[in-house]
Amino acid sequence: MDQVDQVQDDDTLDEEVVLDQPRLKLVRGALEDRDAMALDDLLEPLHGADIADLLEQITEFERQTLIELWSGHIDGEILSELDEGLREEILSSLPAEDVAEAVRELDTDDVVDLIENLDDQSQAGAILGALDDADRVAVERALTFPEYSAGRLMQREVVIAPSFWTVGQAIDYLRSAEELPEQFYHVILTDPRMRPVGHVTLGKILSTAREVPLSDIEEDSFRTFYATDPESEVAYAFNQYHLISAVVVDEDDRLLGVITIDDAMSVLDEEAEEDILRLAGVDSEGSLSDRVLGTVRRRFPWLGVNLITSILASLVIAQFDAVIAEIVALAVLMPIVASMGGNAGTQSLTVAVRALATRDLTGANVWRVIRREVAAGLINGVAFAIVMGIVGVVWFGNPMLGVVIGVAMVINLGVAGLAGVGIPVALEKVGIDPALASGAFVTTVTDVVGFFAFLGLAALWLL
Amino acid sequence: MDQVDQVQDDDTLDEEVVLDQPRLKLVRGALEDRDAMALDDLLEPLHGADIADLLEQITEFERQTLIELWSGHIDGEILSELDEGLREEILSSLPAEDVAEAVRELDTDDVVDLIENLDDQSQAGAILGALDDADRVAVERALTFPEYSAGRLMQREVVIAPSFWTVGQAIDYLRSAEELPEQFYHVILTDPRMRPVGHVTLGKILSTAREVPLSDIEEDSFRTFYATDPESEVAYAFNQYHLISAVVVDEDDRLLGVITIDDAMSVLDEEAEEDILRLAGVDSEGSLSDRVLGTVRRRFPWLGVNLITSILASLVIAQFDAVIAEIVALAVLMPIVASMGGNAGTQSLTVAVRALATRDLTGANVWRVIRREVAAGLINGVAFAIVMGIVGVVWFGNPMLGVVIGVAMVINLGVAGLAGVGIPVALEKVGIDPALASGAFVTTVTDVVGFFAFLGLAALWLL
Numbered sequence: 023m024d025q026v027d028q029v030q031d032d033d034t035l036d037e038e039v040v041l042d043q044p045r046l047k048l049v050r051g052a053l054e055d056r057d058a059m060a061l062d063d064l065l066e067p068l069h070g071a072d073i074a075d076l077l078e079q080i081t082e083f084e085r086q087t088l089i090e091l092w093s094g095h096i097d098g099e100i101l102s103e104l105d106e107g108l109r110e111e112i113l114s115s116l117p118a119e120d121v122a123e124a125v126r127e128l129d130t131d132d133v134v135d136l137i138e139n140l141d142d143q144s145q146a147g148a149i150l151g152a153l154d155d156a157d158r159v160a161v162e163r164a165l166t167f168p169e170y171s172a173g174r175l176m177q178r179e180v181v182i183a184p185s186f187w188t189v190g191q192a193i194d195y196l197r198s199a200e201e202l203p204e205q206f207y208h209v210i211l212t213d214p215r216m217r218p219v220g221h222v223t224l225g226k227i228l229s230t231a232r233e234v235p236l237s238d239i240e241e242d243s244f245r246t247f248y249a250t251d252p253e254s255e256v257a258y259a260f261n262q263y264h265l266i267s268a269v270v271v272d273e274d275d276r277l278l279g280v281i282t283i284d285d286a287m288s289v290l291d292e293e294a295e296e297d298i299l300r301l302a303g304v305d306s307e308g309s310l311s312d313r314v315l316g317t318v319r320r321r322f323p324w325l326g327v328n329l330i331t332s333i334l335a336s337l338v339i340a341q342f343d344a345v346i347a348e349i350v351a352l353a354v355l356m357p358i359v360a361s362m363g364g365n366a367g368t369q370s371l372t373v374a375v376r377a378l379a380t381r382d383l384t385g386a387n388v389w390r391v392i393r394r395e396v397a398a399g400l401i402n403g404v405a406f407a408i409v410m411g412i413v414g415v416v417w418f419g420n421p422m423l424g425v426v427i428g429v430a431m432v433i434n435l436g437v438a439g440l441a442g443v444g445i446p447v448a449l450e451k452v453g454i455d456p457a458l459a460s461g462a463f464v465t466t467v468t469d470v471v472g473f474f475a476f477l478g479l480a481a482l483w484l485l
Numbered sequence: 486m487d488q489v490d491q492v493q494d495d496d497t498l499d500e501e502v503v504l505d506q507p508r509l510k511l512v513r514g515a516l517e518d519r520d521a522m523a524l525d526d527l528l529e530p531l532h533g534a535d536i537a538d539l540l541e542q543i544t545e546f547e548r549q550t551l552i553e554l555w556s557g558h559i560d561g562e563i564l565s566e567l568d569e570g571l572r573e574e575i576l577s578s579l580p581a582e583d584v585a586e587a588v589r590e591l592d593t594d595d596v597v598d599l600i601e602n603l604d605d606q607s608q609a610g611a612i613l614g615a616l617d618d619a620d621r622v623a624v625e626r627a628l629t630f631p632e633y634s635a636g637r638l639m640q641r642e643v644v645i646a647p648s649f650w651t652v653g654q655a656i657d658y659l660r661s662a663e664e665l666p667e668q669f670y671h672v673i674l675t676d677p678r679m680r681p682v683g684h685v686t687l688g689k690i691l692s693t694a695r696e697v698p699l700s701d702i703e704e705d706s707f708r709t710f711y712a713t714d715p716e717s718e719v720a721y722a723f724n725q726y727h728l729i730s731a732v733v734v735d736e737d738d739r740l741l742g743v744i745t746i747d748d749a750m751s752v753l754d755e756e757a758e759e760d761i762l763r764l765a766g767v768d769s770e771g772s773l774s775d776r777v778l779g780t781v782r783r784r785f786p787w788l789g790v791n792l793i794t795s796i797l798a799s800l801v802i803a804q805f806d807a808v809i810a811e812i813v814a815l816a817v818l819m820p821i822v823a824s825m826g827g828n829a830g831t832q833s834l835t836v837a838v839r840a841l842a843t844r845d846l847t848g849a850n851v852w853r854v855i856r857r858e859v860a861a862g863l864i865n866g867v868a869f870a871i872v873m874g875i876v877g878v879v880w881f882g883n884p885m886l887g888v889v890i891g892v893a894m895v896i897n898l899g900v901a902g903l904a905g906v907g908i909p910v911a912l913e914k915v916g917i918d919p920a921l922a923s924g925a926f927v928t929t930v931t932d933v934v935g936f937f938a939f940l941g942l943a944a945l946w947l948l
Contacts, residue, residue, distance in 0.1 A: 038707075038709075043847065043848050046847070046849050071725045071726060072725070075845065078845060079847060079850045192691075196692040203688075205729070207670060207729075225666075225668065225687060228655075228656060228659045228660075228687055244501075246501075261751075266670075266747075283747070287723075287724065287753070290754065291757070294761070298757070298761050298764065298835060299835060299836070301835075302764070302831050302836075303831070304832045310846060313857070314857050314864070317858070318864045318865055322865055322868070325829060325869060328824060328825060329825060332821045333821065343813045346813050346816045350806040350810045353802060353815075354799050354803045356820075357798055358798075362788060365787065371765075372761060372765035373765075376761055376762070381538070384506065386513075386542040387542045394775075394777050398781045401781045406788060
């Protein structure tokens, strides 16, 4: 490799420093030695998102040292990228003037994102106070829109042009504009009443002759959202229609702002994350940097629900205590039936919850999907009934016990398919997030049905 | 509202037709009546992604009618958006010339996406045969890169400029270019050996005077990927660093193509989906339009694993059959201990699996997270031990039984926290996807420990 190559490679690498374990170790070493210069050399080339990750991964003591040595460099981007819990900790330990300087450089949508979830209202007030008047008004305006709405997501900074302008006029205007958004992908065409009527990609403007009217090169497809539309609608549309940016209007169809794909991407990301955690009964507000007591509090409610449902299942078992006293093998085998039903039910409900979230499961195909899940449950039920029937016979030398466990298995896996789709669909209909509540209902059903079918059949056929 | 408003609203609405239930009903009606004209009126204004969704939601019989009446309109975009399973069904029922026409209009990355998962190799051959030579070579080249690599994800269509050009030269070049990509957001600056050295946003080019050199306005941050980099790395970087497009190079750092945010967004989306489904033991290749037998096959393996683990748990119970025969209350209460442990373990493992996926859980904080999960498990264990102890006493009038279930609960919830983080981390270390396998291991541990602790303590203290 010759000299030129070498220099260029260095240059490229310089831009691409990432947070890896060796660098993290060096940072922790510099913090231990309280070596401000080494710390700055290590942190300075990192992207704000990586510095936020670093802050999340070190201990609280290390964080305090880092803030002491490096607080002047903690900018708005780093604050935006932090976990919500940690953000409050860091905001409260940063000097007020550093916070003010950090937030002033942010776009209004990022400021909104920064303060909308602060528990500490005095922190929010301090941040608002640090903004200049126009930005503060914009942020306060955005905060009047409902949480999780398009109005909270949009940035006020837009690039517009009258729809009768030519390409040349647009370029001249852009060259003379005092301030343009950090990132923009379209010029929005408006009518005289400031209502958006279409948009033109920057690529089209750049590749078209100056005299062509903008209206000749506008995109075929142009989707707008009302400021009050839920952000999940917006994220769905970005994903479904491959949008890059979309316009937000007020109730009179007047332009308010623009939402860009990176905002939509983080909404999608958060929603998938929320679904994953809720399906497992974990509060989606939690984060890895929570402390023990926070974690205890966040896990407790779901475990409480599970305790109640498993006591329900125990009540079913208690009805059959005389049978169990006579045939102890039933106590040995009964968890198998319940557990298989619980697993099959979880499979069906997860598929259903995701299909509801992605709008693949609708009124048009819900009966077909239910039929399919029940049929699949029954067929798998028969397969495992044969296996377990044989296990029952071999283990306990009792053919009828094999039949009982087999039949109970078929019943429970069929019910699991039915409940696994039916319960999330019903919850969605009545306006409850199916990701949040389906699990408890479905496993209650499969536990109760599993124990009841197995012990009930045993009482009928084995005594 | 005056006349002008009316017209404009109609115009706006015209662009924003979406697939809703009323329209879906009308389409099904038109299919039943075999009314080609009504069908075309209903489908023509829909986005390709919505038509793909519609094809997924109607029955197989309706799909065949739709293809008969409307096959000439099924374009490359619709095919790209279809579920993989359905795509093969539809490709095989479309006339060959319609398929050829549909694929010719696609970008090369979309053709790669279309054919890389076709089971039917003759369909892939027919599609390749329909492309013109340059595109076919590009697609075949892309297919030489490993599956799920940056090389498969990139599009060959790029906009480049020598790094010494001015803004004016770039604009003149773009205006005279014969063919430009459908969407592009940056002009990539290259050196004489076609190695990318930086990039400039279109917004900057548009807002800068003609005589300024491109190198003066290039972005600070410029990230490139090797064609062999895994797509998950690419998606992570897009999300972490808020990229809009990124350049792909070969092993000699020469420019090969570009990946845009919409591709990265669908990778992220697929990965979250895969994690959700794998955590529930569902094969992520499946889809809502699978038939019953496909569903049976996809669910079977996980249920099989679950059967083995629950038999393991039963073997533990069987060791204590004499104890159960003496105190039947143990059979009634034992599922509670196991179920609480299973739930607490699932909570911990889901948090851990996601934190591994988002790279928030690393060597730097793994011990802190394990300590926190174990501590949270023990604390919740004590809380529920007290509740269950009281329930045990009240229900069965046996204080020692209350103590046994309480102590077993504390042990199992502590173990659940340990296994919930430790098992996914260990699986990741040895290269197994923690989302896929953690669930089985963790619930086996909590079942075995739960039954063993509860029945073992009962044998020691109650007999």
